[in-house]
Amino acid sequence: RLSNLQQNNCLSIENENTVNPTNLGIIGAHFYVSSMSLEMFANSLKQNVKIKGLIEIITSANEFSNLPLRYNEDKYLCQLSRGVPLKLSDNTEFSNPHIKANLLLQGHISRINLPPELQHDCEDVVQIAIRLIYAIVDVLSSFGWLSPVLNAMELTQMITQAQWNKESLLKQIPFFTPDTIQDCKSVGIDTIYDIIDLEEEERIKLLHMSESNLAEVALFCNHYPNIELQFNISNSSEIFAEECVQLQVHLERSEFIGLNVIAHFYPKKREEGWWLVVGNVTQNVINVIKKVHLTTKANIKLDFDSPSLPGEYKYTLYLMSDSYLGTDQEN
Numbered sequence: 001r002l003s004n005l006q007q008n009n010c011l012s013i014e015n016e017n018t019v020n021p022t023n024l025g026i027i028g029a030h031f032y033v034s035s036m037s038l039e040m041f042a043n044s045l046k047q048n049v050k051i052k053g054l055i056e057i058i059t060s061a062n063e064f065s066n067l068p069l070r071y072n073e074d075k076y077l078c079q080l081s082r083g084v085p086l087k088l089s090d091n092t093e094f095s096n097p098h099i100k101a102n103l104l105l106q107g108h109i110s111r112i113n114l115p116p117e118l119q120h121d122c123e124d125v126v127q128i129a130i131r132l133i134y135a136i137v138d139v140l141s142s143f144g145w146l147s148p149v150l151n152a153m154e155l156t157q158m159i160t161q162a163q164w165n166k167e168s169l170l171k172q173i174p175f176f177t178p179d180t181i182q183d184c185k186s187v188g189i190d191t192i193y194d195i196i197d198l199e200e201e202e203r204i205k206l207l208h209m210s211e212s213n214l215a216e217v218a219l220f221c222n223h224y225p226n227i228e229l230q231f232n233i234s235n236s237s238e239i240f241a242e243e244c245v246q247l248q249v250h251l252e253r254s255e256f257i258g259l260n261v262i263a264h265f266y267p268k269k270r271e272e273g274w275w276l277v278v279g280n281v282t283q284n285v286i287n288v289i290k291k292v293h294l295t296t297k298a299n300i301k302l303d304f305d306s307p308s309l310p311g312e313y314k315y316t317l318y319l320m321s322d323s324y325l326g327t328d329q330e331n
Helices: 002-007 022-029 035-044 053-059 075-083 098-108 116-143 144-163 178-186 192-197 200-209 211-223
Strands: 011-014 016-022 227-233 244-253 274-280 284-291 297-304 316-321
Touching: 002 178, 002 297, 011 227, 016 022, 022 035, 035 053, 035 116, 053 098, 053 116, 053 144, 075 098, 098 116, 116 144, 116 284, 144 274, 144 284, 144 316, 178 200, 192 211, 200 297, 244 274, 244 284, 244 316, 274 297, 284 297
Parallel strands: none
Antiparallel strands: 011 016, 227 244, 244 297, 274 284, 274 316
16 A cells, blocks of 8 residues: 555655655665565664674564464474574574574574475575565665675675685585585685686695586686776866766676576575675765676776865775675775
8 A cells, every 4th residue: 555655665645646756665666675674674774783683684574474383393493593603582482483584594594404394484585585685785875884785795695605704715615515625724725716726636636526526616616706896087186075086997707607606505596796886984984886797897887976075085996796705805
């Protein structure tokens, strides 16, 4: 109903005949998110929100209200809560569908084996969560908050690859066990680019894998984005206060195989995407943000207004992935 959308600040009604979508309404229509969830996002998100807070807000969305709860499932969820890293309060009600969504999302990122029915629910939760995070990125961008936007973007990577951001980047590669990762670290290999740079004979000797597993490793490495970023300010010779800053960004991928993400724990195929963000870290402010789909190369123009007061200001240009950890860039 229009009255519900108006109440949730997703549209405005003028003179009983004119209906205009608000920014929240446009975001909801684009990402297919309920007006109740968008209003909750707008009221709950704060400029210092971290990963734990984001997961709590996402899983409180109306989209999870009808998540099924089966007989005695609350007992298993209570047990699951002891194995996830972001602990819940002592008085948590495990028959709450939003608590279930929270635990399943954490269980997915932690790669915890679940019973078949819960695994099916988990796959639904994961796919809905990605869509909700895209909406949250836009809501946070409208508030102009830099730090939580970057956290939300990083959360999409964690959900896609099913690993926490503090874990080894090598965990994204298929068949990389803790022992494999430790073997790599012992010879100074910490990133996926380090694996890519190895000669074939060195890689075979180090990994001790079958030919079929090595082929899966090679497939992942070939898809793992290696992007060169260059930029310049078109009017950099002299910029006045409250003047438009014109930033030209050039992106070029070293090798393009396809946009399909290699993510063995994500339930469905999805294509990679990127965000370009310009922000002031000190002030925790976003100046401009743009979603980018990159094949081989792209030229992107980013415009934003300079501050109202003269002086020296430091800005950071971010290239953020929505699919892989370890590919983000800061300039």
